[in-house]
Amino acid sequence: MAISFGVRKHIARWQQDGLIDDAVADRLRKDIDNRGSGFGLGGILALLGAVLLGAAIISLVAANWEAMPRLFRVGLIMAVLFIGYVGGAWRESRGDxxxxxxxxxxxxxxxxxxxxxxxxxxxxxxxASDAALLWVAGTMVAALFLRAPVLVSASVAISGFYLFCSLEPANSExxxxxxxxxxxxxxxxxxVWYTKGKAARHLIAxxxxTYVFVVRFDxxxxxxxxxxAIAGGALFLADALRNRALERLTGWAEAIGAYGFIMLLLALIFFQFDEFSEGVANQVVIGFAILGCSIAGLALSGHRNLAVRWSAYTVFSLExxxxAFETIGTMIGTASFFLSAGILVLLLAAFVMRMERRLQRKSPKSEVTA
Structure with a gap:
């Protein structure tokens, strides 16, 4: 894996600089070898190939659907299902x-x-939503019996497909x-808990x-x-103020805090551009609230939560x-605006660099964990 290769380079550098001794370096390398899942670029390409293969099967069958006898059509689908599920279980039993x-x-x-x-x-x-429900139910059952993390991720993705199918005006329910x-x-x-499918947790978040904001628009x-905004702020504060307790409870504290922080910022951004779109003054007020939340995110958990840190930097800079565009930009000419924008970007760069130095001093381990 590329990540393991990068960690090995850091271990070698730490060993050369005398930060760790040879015994610690060997234990770290052995831990990487023991924990390596083998799911690197090859695994990603394998899943991409599976998606393309599935699309090819669908296209081939759909193109020749009318020319096939009905019994052969059903048999072909069942054969692919058998090969996929039974063959996958066989390969997994062999350690693949x-x-x-x-x-x-x-x-x-x-x-x-x-x-x-x-x-x-x-x-x-x-x-179409009924078909999506049947699809996600079948995939969930397969994930349960096969204990396959990839099927849990697929179930979440199909649930998202069901969500958007349900928005069709013609849908009776x-x-x-x-x-x-x-x-x-x-x-x-x-x-996720049953299969230890960690990747699916991000998809669920x-x-x-997505569900919250789809409901808002619908x-x-x-x-x-x-x-x-309240739920996102509560999740963020739970990680920022009670990180150890949340980690013991969920084992996913930093990600929960990061997604809560993102939801809070998105809610405020929607307020700025949707609810208070009439008049610059309202947008400026909400804008200052967004800036305040960004700074609070940096101050409370930016020193250890990289997702919160870079989300705060991004939103703060764009805001x-x-x-500046909404206030100063409407009152000055184009050249003056670009000059002001250039100075502002340089000031933002200085702010980010200074904050990085302060956050790294606050958390000496940040470079290692990053």
Whole structure:
């Protein structure tokens, strides 16, 4: 893995500089070897190949669908499912952690395509969201029995597909997603715990954030933004102020704090551009609140939480430039604005560099953990 290679370079440098002795360096290298999952570039390419293979199977079957006998069509889908799930289980039993996941993913994609193709073949009526629900249910069952992390990630992705299918105006029960998506996310969270599928946790967090703002636009209620801001701020403060307790409870404290911080900032940004779009004064007020939250994020957990740190830097810089454009930029000429913007960017760079020095002094281990 590229990450392991980078860590090995740091270990060699620390050993050469005398920061660690030979025994510690050997133990660190041995720990990297023992913990290495082998899921590097090769694993990513294997999963990409599985997606492309699934798409090829779908395209091939769909292009020749009418020319095939019905029994052969169903048999072909079942054969691919059997090869994907049983073959993946066989490869995993042999210690293969890469191609087994690729076979599982191919079977999951084929299952979704099979639902659509069989429904077309037998002229079954129904909404796309109903097919997505059946797809995610089947994938969850497969993830449960096979204990496959990649199938948990696929279940979360299909849940997101269901969310957007439910937004179609023609859907007769379109608002059922309001309670079904949280249930799907909760089940996926249970599967994450059961399968130890750590990557799916990030997808669940992204699905949750997407769900909040989709509901905001769909129902057009400002209270949802307030709830999102409060929930995001609470999650961020839980990590910032009670990091050890949250880590013991969830084992994922820094990521929870980072996603909560991002949700808080996104809610404030939506307030700025949506709820208070009439008049510059309101936007400036919300802008200062965004700047304040960014600085608070840096002060409270920026010294140890890289995601919070760089989210705060990014939002702070963009917000300062936006406020400058909305206030100063409307009153001066183009050349003067570019001059002011250039000076402002240099000042932002000086601010970031100074903050980096302060944060690194506050946390001497930050360079090692980064």
């Amino acid at each position: 952690k890469v191609f087994s996941q690729a076979l599982y993913l191919t079977a999951a994609i084929t299952f979704g395509a099979g639902i659509a193709l069989v429904g077309q073949m037998y002229h079954l009526s129904g909404e 379109r608002l059922s997603y309001l309670w079904l998506v949280p249930i799907l996310a909760f089940i996926c969270a249970g599967l 992204l699905l949750s954030i 129902l057009d209620r400002v209270g949802i933004l307030w709830l999102a 300062v430039l936006y406020l």
